[in-house]
Amino acid sequence: MLEIEGIELRYGAVKAVRDVSLRMEQGELVTLLGANGAGKSSTLKSIAGVLKPARGTIRLDGQDISGLSPEQLVRRGVAMVPETRDVFPDLTVEENLQLGAFCRRRDTRGVAASRERMFDLFPLLAERTRQPAGTLSGGQQQQLVIARAMMSDPRLLLLDEPSLGLAPVIVDRIFEMIVELRQSGVTILLVEQNATKALKISDRSYVLSLGRVAASGTSDDIAARSDLKSIYLG
Amino acid sequence: MAVYVQFLIDVLSLGSLYALMAFGLVIVYGILKLVNFAYGELIMVAGYSLFLLGGTPLPWLVMAAIAVLMAIGAGIATEYAAFRPVRSKSVTAVLITSFAFSTLLQNAALLFISPRARTVPLPDIFSDTVVLGGATIPLRNILTIVAAAIMLAIFSFIMKKTVLGLAMRAAATKFTMARMLGIPANLVITSAFALSGLLAGVVSLFWLGRIGSVVPGIGLEPLLVAFIATVIGGMRSLQGAVVGGFLLALIVTTFNYSLPPELLKFRDAFTFSLVILILLWRPDGLIKGPATGQRT
Numbered sequence: 001m002l003e004i005e006g007i008e009l010r011y012g013a014v015k016a017v018r019d020v021s022l023r024m025e026q027g028e029l030v031t032l033l034g035a036n037g038a039g040k041s042s043t044l045k046s047i048a049g050v051l052k053p054a055r056g057t058i059r060l061d062g063q064d065i066s067g068l069s070p071e072q073l074v075r076r077g078v079a080m081v082p083e084t085r086d087v088f089p090d091l092t093v094e095e096n097l098q099l100g101a102f103c104r105r106r107d108t109r110g111v112a113a114s115r116e117r118m119f120d121l122f123p124l125l126a127e128r129t130r131q132p133a134g135t136l137s138g139g140q141q142q143q144l145v146i147a148r149a150m151m152s153d154p155r156l157l158l159l160d161e162p163s164l165g166l167a168p169v170i171v172d173r174i175f176e177m178i179v180e181l182r183q184s185g186v187t188i189l190l191v192e193q194n195a196t197k198a199l200k201i202s203d204r205s206y207v208l209s210l211g212r213v214a215a216s217g218t219s220d221d222i223a224a225r226s227d228l229k230s231i232y233l234g
Numbered sequence: 235m236a237v238y239v240q241f242l243i244d245v246l247s248l249g250s251l252y253a254l255m256a257f258g259l260v261i262v263y264g265i266l267k268l269v270n271f272a273y274g275e276l277i278m279v280a281g282y283s284l285f286l287l288g289g290t291p292l293p294w295l296v297m298a299a300i301a302v303l304m305a306i307g308a309g310i311a312t313e314y315a316a317f318r319p320v321r322s323k324s325v326t327a328v329l330i331t332s333f334a335f336s337t338l339l340q341n342a343a344l345l346f347i348s349p350r351a352r353t354v355p356l357p358d359i360f361s362d363t364v365v366l367g368g369a370t371i372p373l374r375n376i377l378t379i380v381a382a383a384i385m386l387a388i389f390s391f392i393m394k395k396t397v398l399g400l401a402m403r404a405a406a407t408k409f410t411m412a413r414m415l416g417i418p419a420n421l422v423i424t425s426a427f428a429l430s431g432l433l434a435g436v437v438s439l440f441w442l443g444r445i446g447s448v449v450p451g452i453g454l455e456p457l458l459v460a461f462i463a464t465v466i467g468g469m470r471s472l473q474g475a476v477v478g479g480f481l482l483a484l485i486v487t488t489f490n491y492s493l494p495p496e497l498l499k500f501r502d503a504f505t506f507s508l509v510i511l512i513l514l515w516r517p518d519g520l521i522k523g524p525a526t527g528q529r530t
Contacts (some may be wrong), residue, residue, distance in 0.1 A: 029488055074416030086411035089402040095400050103416035105397055153418060 001026045001187055002047070002156060007056030007066075009042045016042040018211035019056075024156075024189060030184045031190045031198040031219065034208035035232050040191040041083060043208070044158045045188070048080035049073040060156070075103050079154035082192075083161040087141045087148075089134025093125055096133050096144055100151030110153065118147040121180060139170035146177065150186075157181065159190045163197070175201060195232075199223040207231050236368035237491075243366070245480070245487045249377035249436055250382030253479030255456050256463035257389065258433030260475040262426045264406035266321070268328050269461065272312045274453020276431050280305040280438035281354060282343055288355040297355065302435030308339070309431025313424055321423075336453070342510040351447040360443045378440045382455030385420035385436055386476065389429070393472065400426060407468075466512055468519030477520055482509075 002024040009017040024030050032040045045051040047058060049070040058066040060076060083116050088096055101111040112124035119126035121144045122163065124187070128136065133144055142162055149157060159178065163171040171194065177200050192198035199205060199219040207215040207222065214231045215222060222228065262270045283301040290297070314387035316335040320327040362373040398421075405412040405422045413419050434456075441456060442448060457484065469477020485508055489501045497504075512520075 048409060050414065069419075070413040071416050071418045075412065080414045081412070082411065088410040088411075089409055090407065091400060091404060098397070098489075099400055099404050099412070099415055099417065102397070102401065113524070148415065 002045070002189070003057075003059040003062075004047070005057050005059075007043070007046060007053040007058065008052050009039070009046050009051050011042075015211060016207075017046075020211070020213055021056075022206050022216070024187060025078065027178075027182075027185060027187055028154075028204065029178075029188045029190065029202045031192055031202040031205045032185050032208060032231070033192065033195050033198065033205055033222075034214075037210075038208040039211040040208055041160050042076075044080065044160050044189065044191055045082075047073075047156075048078060048158055050080075066107065071103075074152050074154075077153075077155035078158065079149035079152050079156070080158045081145050081149045081160060081162065083164055085138070085141050085145055085164075087133035087136070087144055090132055092130050093133055093136070093144060094129040096148050097125075097151050100148035103152060111151070114151050114153055118150055121177060122147050128207060139166050139174070142166060142170075142174060143177070146174075146181075150181065156184060156187045156189065159188060161191055161193060163192065171197070195228075196223075235458065239367035240369040240371065241491060243375050243379070244485050244490075245370050248487060249480035249483030250378050251440055251456075251479075252459055252463050252483050253476040254382055254385055254433050254437045255460035256467065256475035256479040257386075257472060258430040258458040259457075260436070260464050260469065260472055261402075261433075262430050263464065263469055264472070265402065265409065265423060265426050266317070266328075267326065268317075268332070270312060270427075270430065271329070271332040271457070272316060272339065273430065273434060273460065274455075274457030275336050275339040275443060276305045276308050276312075276434035276453070277438040277456050278339065278343060278448065278450065278453045279308040280435045281442055281452055282347060282352070283443065284354040284439075285347075285352045285448055288353075294355060294357040297459055298439050301438065302432060305435030305438060306428050306431035309429075309434065310338070310424060313427040317427075318420075327430040340450045340453075347450075347465075349450060351449045352476040353447045354442050356443055356446065374440065374443045378443075381436060382441065385433065389472075392429075393405075396449070399424075402426060462506075462509055464519075466509060468521040471519075471521040474519055474521035481520070485509075 004020060004022045006019050007017060007022050008015060008019060020039065020043055032043060034040050042051055046053050049068050049072065053066050057064050065073060067192060098116060101114065105111060124140055125144060125147055133141065136144060146162065162174050166174065175197055178188065178190065190198055190202060202219045204217065205219045205222045207211055209231060236427040280301040283304040284297055287297040287300060308352065309420055312335055317328055320331055360374040363370050364373050364376065387525055393403060401412065401417045402422055402425060405417060437456065463478035463482045464475050466481055468474030489504050493501060
């Protein structure tokens with residue numbers, strides 16, 4: 001479904017990603033692990049169209065998508081949840097969700113169905129539809145941004161560190177939700193610092209180090225590797 | 235009594251114009267985090283459209299509608315000519331292109347029309363007066379207040395209840411995030427410029443109603459006023475723009491009424507001193523608005 005071949009990503013003169021290739025099949029849950037600055041978030045951003053690769057290609061269903069804008073990629077079924085947990089603070093929960101469905105707003109029935117599904121999955125949000133998103137707690141905001149991304153009915157969901165800065169109980173809940181989402185058929189690419197948990201729920205993993213793929217394989221294999229720490233640190 | 239009524243109407247009518255102008259400036263600033271310095275020229279464009287239509291037999295309302303449409307067109311043209319080509323480059327580039335576009339429009343008016351003031355057609359109703367609570371009030375002041383109230387109500391509806399309005403508010407806080415939800419950047423930005431042109435066009439009608447004629451430099455004062463009003467009210471908040479507009483009008487009108495004649499020519503010095511004091515007290519403006527993301 002998704003094929004990344006030898007991409008290089010830069011912020012000005014700084015190379016965040018030197019050479020990363022990865023593949024994902026339909027319905028898979030793949031994690032991207034690595035230390036800070038390994039290039040995980042940049043890789044996600046390039047798939048979402050926020051960062052254009054300086055070299056290499058990104059293909060979705062065989063088509064080159066590396067030149068497309070973020071808004072075009074949403075229409076092709078890619079949804080991104082950035083680590084910055086960007087709720088629209090002065091808009092209500094309801095309005096945030098409504099904007100999540102922006103590109104299919106004419107399909108009112110489908111949008112209403114997605115909304116119900118999200119409220120089933122995230123019951124907390126259902127109680128707070130009229131509350132400005134800026135007043136939610138960190139964990140609630142994280143649930144909102146995931147639900148909002150799901151409102152576009154994506155085929156590929158990119159999750160950037162959904163557990164960042166959350167209390168352990170809430171982290172568990174977020175991971176349960178990721179598993180539930182995955183069971184509903186969405187392909188998920190997960191970036192996580194919490195390697196143990198991420199390896200437990202994912203099918204396959206890639207470990208990035210200094211902008212390159214240092215290791216890849218099934219999550220069980222990666223978890224069993226004794227040299228995980230050293231790969232992590234390069 | 236009469237003087238209070240007069241004072242109140244003066245503040246409200248001037249404040250209405252200031253508020254609408256400030257609103258038009260902030261609607262673009264909110265999204266791009268850039269001041270559109272060609273904003274004043276939208277008022278000029280509407281003014282000259284009205285002047286050029288003056289010789290035609292069209293009813294005034296039709297002329298006014300065309301003038302407002304021209305301002306909207308000029309707003310969109312500003313975006314295409316001055317902002318879009320350099321938007322992703324640097325803040326400085328956009329500042330300079332917006333200044334350049336403003337100068338270009340002004341000089342076009344100088345060259346093709348005239349450096350001298352041109353009278354614009356105005357309906358008779360603009361020179362009528364009414365007696366209210368013992369005070370004789372120009373009817374156009376009442377019309378200004380009514381028009382501003384209607385415009386603000388419409389805009390508040392657009393921004394709160396329509397998908398486009400929500401998308402614009404979302405883009406104003408987290409632009410990249412909005413794009414990652416499929417909200418097209420160009421649509422949001424062009425809409426903001428169009429709405430800002432609409433506001434400038436409507437303001438232009440009443441601004442011209444007060445002074446009766448249009449000159450190439452007519453946009454400077456409204457731009458300055460709008461800019462100060464937004465700075466007082468808070469650059470990030472649409473409500474702030476409106477509050478700032480009315481507050482500035484209150485300050486200016488109070489000085490108009492209370493300063494002795496020999497000090498009246500220094501009115502602006504007093505006004506700006508007070509503005510400085512307000513900013514020392516609230517550097518972010520009176521209304522903070524939601525925390526914004528990075529410039530895009």
